[in-house]
Amino acid sequence: MAVRAEAAFDAWSRERIGAFVDEVLAPRAAEFDRAARIDTSIVGEFAARGLWGAVLPAAEGGTGAGMTALARTHEEIGRGCSSMRSLLTVHSMALYALDRWGTDAAKSRWRADMVAGAALGAFCLTEEEAGSDFAALQASARRDGDEWILHGHKLWVTGGQLADVLLVFARTEVGPAVFLVDAASPGIRRTPVTSITGTRGSQVAEIVFEDCRVGADAIIGPAGMGLAIATGVLDIGRFSVAAGCVGILQACLNACVRHANSRQQGGSLLREHQLVQQMISTIATNTRAARLLVWQAAQLKDAGSPDTIMATCVAKQFAATAAVAAANDAVQLHGARGCSDDYPVGRYLRDAKVMEIIEGSTQLQHVLIAADACRNQARVVDVD
Structure with missing residues (x-):
């Protein structure tokens, strides 16, 4: 599964999106956070990379790269700036609803502009x-x-x-x-x-x-x-949030590793302390696990399986919970620096907490997952 997922994302320019996040988006995330607004020039940057319409198939103006590629894209955006990933999420939900259920007149009026980012x-x-x-x-x-x-x-x-x-x-x-x-x-x-x-x-x-x-x-x-339509639309939203949480996890891991490799305590680098190693190990493990859960949901979507709805709930519940825990540990590891706006880990913690609430709270996901488990006690989902 991992090989196929990586290949799908590579086919739709992982390097280009990652470089954009590192060079353009992530450096401005703190600015957007402090101002409580984005610079609208970033909308054009997203449009130039096809991000606003990526949820659609190629025939409708999207990338056609598949849901795993979409997950990796939303992960990368989430790694750089959760505010922009949230804007991309709700836009994708509205565009998905328009494309799947909208009238021909509504599609003619809105779809091209929404794909291009001219209408959010x-x-x-x-x-x-x-x-x-x-x-x-x-x-x-x-x-x-x-x-x-x-x-x-x-x-x-x-x-x-x-x-x-x-x-x-x-x-x-x-x-x-x-x-x-x-x-x-x-x-x-x-x-x-x-x-x-x-x-x-x-x-x-x-x-x-x-x-x-x-x-x-x-x-x-x-x-x-409306309820039936909402189920499909919210599935797209939860999928994006789950992928974005993987991005937060990866950002926390990167920040912790950088800090542990450079900060000394008691004459040793932080990375040499076993309790710090435990923190980093847990974040690294949960990042991989969350990413694989998102990829599983993506493959089920690409296969047209109804099992993708519950797979997305599982991915969202796990990834959001893990992101909060990782961000909390990242702040702890950075000490007083973690409570300063000069370091991004405090923002990661605030953003991660929001992920446990939006598009269906963690508690709602637990209810849905438990109900599904009770209905399907012995069934195993085959993603192949």
Whole structure:
């Protein structure tokens, strides 16, 4: 599996993405974090490398390199800057929904611009009372002739300050539905959210819809099918988050190794202390394990297997938990330096904690994984 995964990513320029992360993205991550916003010039850098449309097949404007290559790409971006990886995640979710379930008119209007990064997407599900519980959604959509009228208040919308197109979940008289909404439409009000723990550069917003009218072509799939569509869209989001967590793990490992190779304590380099070796060993092992779990989910996606949904849940749960533990150890290993903005490990810890919450919390993943295990006690998933 590892050989095939590496070959797939090499076929779609691992070196080019890695060099971009090292030379352009990672050096600016602290700046984006402090400013709680990105420099929009980085959007063009992503576009030049085909990153905004990478979730799509080649025939639809994507790279066509497969899901393992996509995982490695999101891992590399996550290694450099979790804020940008979060923006890429929600954009990919919106674009995936458009491509799979959108009307021909909506595809004609949005797909080319979204692939090119000329129109950025965001994911609007979470609410104050309902959270992400579909059964309790308060946002509503009412049919009025050939139009829909949206009302509602969405919270914690990653990229909401920047987005040109919003993937909105709302209840209708026949059940939950999904809409792709022009963010410049009348009746939309956006408020920046800056006081967040991690991924501070991802330009989170609260978004209010008041008598927001959209055309019939805005609905994604049939009304009432919102929950089924959300399952597919959230799977893409969790997959990206899991891959991004592998990137955080790799970044923590790199930082710890650099520090342990250069810092002396008691007349010896830190790397010579057994407790430090244990820390580094655990991070290195968990990085490999998380990466393989993500690759397994990717191969199942490429094979069209329904088992990929649960494989993604497992990868997300393990990778997010491991990333928090690794970042915590990285801060500990760096001592007082780890609590300073001069070193990136503190940002890794803040960003990793967010990963345990977004796109389905760690606790939700435990519930889903346990339920699946109880249903399929003796079954083994074959990724080949």
